[in-house]
Amino acid sequence: MRRYGIIGRPLGHSASPAHFAAKFAREGIDARYDAWELASVGELPTLLAAHPDLRGLNVTIPYKRSVVALLDSLTPEAEAVGAVNCIRREADGRLTGHNTDIKGLRASLDRLxxxxxxxxxxxxxxxxxSQAVQYVLAERGIPFALVSRDPARGNYTYDALPADVVERCRLVVNATPVGMWPATEQAPRIPYAYVTPAHRLLDLVYNxxxxxxxxxxxxxxxxxLGGEVMFAAQAEASWRFWGAAEQ
Known part of the structure; x- marks a missing residue:
C-alpha cells in the first residue's frame, strides 16, 4: 500500500485527509493518507524513518518555508517561490520539494x-x-503591495494601512490563516469601508x-471567492507530482 500524508500544525482544519480518502475509494487506489501534526519541522526525518513506505507529503502552515532546508532538491517553481507545499520521496530516499499552490492560485484567479x-x-x-501569491501575480504582470504584522516584511502594517491603498487595489488576497476554523469570526484588519463593487476578494482559507x-x-x-478552488487544484497537482516518481 502506498502511503501519503500532510504535515503542519495545527491540522484540525485540513480537508486533505478526507479529500484523498474519497479519491482513493472512488478510483480504487490502494493507498492511505494520514495527518501528522509536528511540534517542529525538525521532526520530519524521524517521521520518514518511521514510515519507509511514505511516498509523498503535503506541507501546510507553519512549515512551508522552513521545510526547504530539509530537502535535497527543489523544482524550479518551488525554488522561485521559496516555499514548498508538496514533497516527493524518490526511490533512493531523496526528497524533492514542489509548490502546487501555484496551480491552485492560477485556477482561482481565472475563476475570480x-x-x-x-x-x-x-x-x-x-x-x-503569500510567496506563491506573489509569484503568480508577478507572472500575470499585476503589481502588488504586501500587508504584514512585521513592518520589515511588508509595504504596510495592518495598523497603518492607508484607506486609499485599499480603494485603489481592486484585487485583495487573504494569504493568512486569519478566519480559519475554529476562529471563524475573525477577519484581517483592513478598512473594509473602502471596498467597492469593483473589488475582487480572494481568500485562501477554505474552512x-x-x-x-x-x-x-x-x-x-x-x-x-473562497479557497475551495485553490485547494482542489493544488491537491490534484500534488497527486500528479507524486505519481511521477512511480512511473
Whole structure:
C-alpha cells in the first residue's frame, strides 16, 4: 500500500485527509493518507524513518518555508517561490520539494477575475502562501503591495494601512490563516469601508467555505471567492507530482 500524508500544525482544519480518502475509494487506489501534526519541522526525518513506505507529503502552515532546508532538491517553481507545499520521496530516499499552490492560485484567479484586469493587488500576509501569491501575480504582470504584522516584511502594517491603498487595489488576497476554523469570526484588519463593487476578494482559507473576510467584501458589493478552488487544484497537482516518481 502506498502511503501519503500532510504535515503542519495545527491540522484540525485540513480537508486533505478526507479529500484523498474519497479519491482513493472512488478510483480504487490502494493507498492511505494520514495527518501528522509536528511540534517542529525538525521532526520530519524521524517521521520518514518511521514510515519507509511514505511516498509523498503535503506541507501546510507553519512549515512551508522552513521545510526547504530539509530537502535535497527543489523544482524550479518551488525554488522561485521559496516555499514548498508538496514533497516527493524518490526511490533512493531523496526528497524533492514542489509548490502546487501555484496551480491552485492560477485556477482561482481565472475563476475570480474572469478575464478582468484588476490593476493593482493587495496581498495580506507574507508567509509561505503569500510567496506563491506573489509569484503568480508577478507572472500575470499585476503589481502588488504586501500587508504584514512585521513592518520589515511588508509595504504596510495592518495598523497603518492607508484607506486609499485599499480603494485603489481592486484585487485583495487573504494569504493568512486569519478566519480559519475554529476562529471563524475573525477577519484581517483592513478598512473594509473602502471596498467597492469593483473589488475582487480572494481568500485562501477554505474552512469555512465562507469566511468573515469574504462576507465583509460581499456586503460592499465585491465579487468574492473562497479557497475551495485553490485547494482542489493544488491537491490534484500534488497527486500528479507524486505519481511521477512511480512511473
Amino acid at each position: 477575475l474572469a478575464g478582468e484586469e484588476p490593476g493593482e493587488a493587495l496581498v495580506l500576509g507574507t508567509g509561505g502562501a 469555512p467555505p465562507r469566511t468573515a473576510f469574504l462576507d465583509y467584501g460581499a456586503q460592499r458589493g465585491a465579487r468574492t
